[in-house]
Amino acid sequence: MSILKKIFTKSRSLNLEDGIFFDSIQAILGFAPKNLDHYKKAFTHRSTSKLNSEGHPINYERLEFLGDAMLSSVIAAHLFNKAPHGDEGYLTKMRSKIVSREHLNELGKDLNLIRFIESKVPVQHFGENIHGNIFESLIGAIYLDRGYIYCEKFIQKRVIIPYVDISRLEGKVISYKSLVIEWCQKEKKVFHYDIFEDNGIDGTRFFGVKLSIDGKVIAKARATSKKKAEEKASQRTYFALQEKMDKK
Amino acid sequence: MSILKKIFTKSRSLNLEDGIFFDSIQAILGFAPKNLDHYKKAFTHRSTSKLNSEGHPINYERLEFLGDAMLSSVIAAHLFNKAPHGDEGYLTKMRSKIVSREHLNELGKDLNLIRFIESKVPVQHFGENIHGNIFESLIGAIYLDRGYIYCEKFIQKRVIIPYVDISRLEGKVISYKSLVIEWCQKEKKVFHYDIFEDNGIDGTRFFGVKLSIDGKVIAKARATSKKKAEEKASQRTYFALQEKMDKK
Structure with a gap:
């Protein structure tokens, strides 16, 4: 509750719902969000048919594109540094394993991101890929909100440290x-x-x-x-x- | 000559050849390189069969992987901001046009990067793609040497400002x-x-x-x-x- 209190003191315009959302996002990121609107957009499904003042749709799809690009480049740099023995083909293969649809779905599911989704379609109707898609859109939102370095921090904390183990990816460790x-x-x-x-x-x-x-x-x-x-x-x-x- | 003089004053270990290389790279980047070794590697062809102290090959291929990833993410962010009307499919298509093999070859050729190549194979024997490959490895070297923000600066100067024109990419302007x-x-x-x-x-x-x-x-x-x-x-x-x- 102390964090919530702090937000209310800092910005009176935050309502209770935003305050709770802020806390949840901060817990996931490991740092404070600056502009909550990016994160709201990251969890807005196209079925809401929202439009901005210029008539462009507000949903997570464009952020997914952005997040995918940031994830790819952060993972590329990590592998480049951690696998000095790997050639271009090796690095490409390792990266595909890490950013595979299946893996991203698992990452999104582990953070239970689906609880934030705003949609007109019942959540149960979504396929598996929704988890990975909003994991990527969240990364896109982080990039817009805090820039590349914070994207890197988040990916380090939520992807690289818990999941990226080169021996395992190489198939050396099965279990x-x-x-x-x-x-x-x-x-x-x-x-x-x-x-x-x-x-x-x-x-x-x-x-x-x-x-x-x-x-x-x-x-x-x-x-x-x-x-x-x-x-x-x-x-x-x-x-x-x-x-x-x-x-x- | 004044820049050359400055380097020699700063670091006495730079020889004349390095000094000239430093100047050329600086002119291309628009900012000073810190560690020339990254840039030397960016132009070293595998035919030289060079190895580092751990026995790993020294050539531009790994840097190409890294540079490709950085280029993709910088272009993604640029398109995201400049084309608020474009959906995910549009952004993906526009990016592919910008980072197409053909376009990268043109970029490398315009900077005449091939003059820096160190190789045992005569330069004339390389195919067209060498130009794009070393353009990408140069971006990888910039990332290692100066970080993401400088990568962005370089791509802004050498790719986005001179070449990325959304109307044209959309085929609205033919000539x-x-x-x-x-x-x-x-x-x-x-x-x-x-x-x-x-x-x-x-x-x-x-x-x-x-x-x-x-x-x-x-x-x-x-x-x-x-x-x-x-x-x-x-x-x-x-x-x-x-x-x-x-x-x-």
Whole structure:
């Protein structure tokens, strides 16, 4: 509530609804939005038939184009730096994996962006791709609102750190869960995956997982399936214990 | 010579060859490069078989991937802002026209970038695409050397201002030369295209054009064919006289 209070003090024109939206967006971005209108547009579906004062449609489709371009260039620069061994073909292939429709849908779903959608069509009628599309339009909105560097920050936080693992993309690591289990067995450590339901406010089913080793929680994760949540927690555990695990 | 002098004062390790390269690159970029190594790499062909200390090849191919990504995102943002009437499909189509292989080759050729190529293969053996490829790798080098904002500056100066004209890309304007001639005839003005050869230092044929109206030079241009140079000078004239010409 303290953040909400701060906004109201800063700008009296924000209504309660905007204040809540501001908080949610800030939590997702990891930094404060400046102009909420960009983010509202990022979640406006064409079915609303909104027009601006010049008669141009207001919806997320143009922002999707912009966000896609920013995502591609940030990922390109990341791969260029992190994979000095990879040639042009390798970099192109790795980037396609990261920005695949399927992956973007997963990213949008994990952030539960669909809760922000303004539409005349019931949300259940949308296909899977809506999740990835609004993930891209959100990036477009960040670019307009805060510029390229903040786009980079967001993509670092929400795409690169949690998901971009070059070994995995290269197919060297198939499952972090099996990596963790194997290591625990070798090292005679007791591991436990504690799974619980942790649903979204709109009723979407989510699963939380706590992975503990020798009674100590090493990593937590949340995803739309038990399997995904376990894998995510295992990957985080792997990164936490990498030095120890790589020795074996 | 004063710039050269400045470099030598700043850094005594620059030899004469580097000093000349620095000057040429600075003239192309419109700002000073910081680390010449990036630019040297941008013009190193794989036929040199150079390797760095980790055994990875040194050539422009990875930079080409990076530059392509930066170019796409800068052009995306430009079109997004300049064409508020265009939907996602329109923006995608316009961008493809701008970053087409043919267009990039023309851009690289106009800057005569091939003079910087280091290669074991004779330059004449390269196909047309070498021009566009090293134009892209140059953008990649700028990104590494000076960051995204400078990439944007360069693309603004070398791609957007001279070449990106939305009316033309939409096919509304077929030829600026005919536009200029038509206007001059209507307005009873005397126009003259003064064409002369203006070759590159490496012997590439270039043509210069001065377009004057009523005895006053309005625009100059230089290109690899007479027709292109005339068109470019006409486009510049159109932009210079746009207000007057659009009234008619």
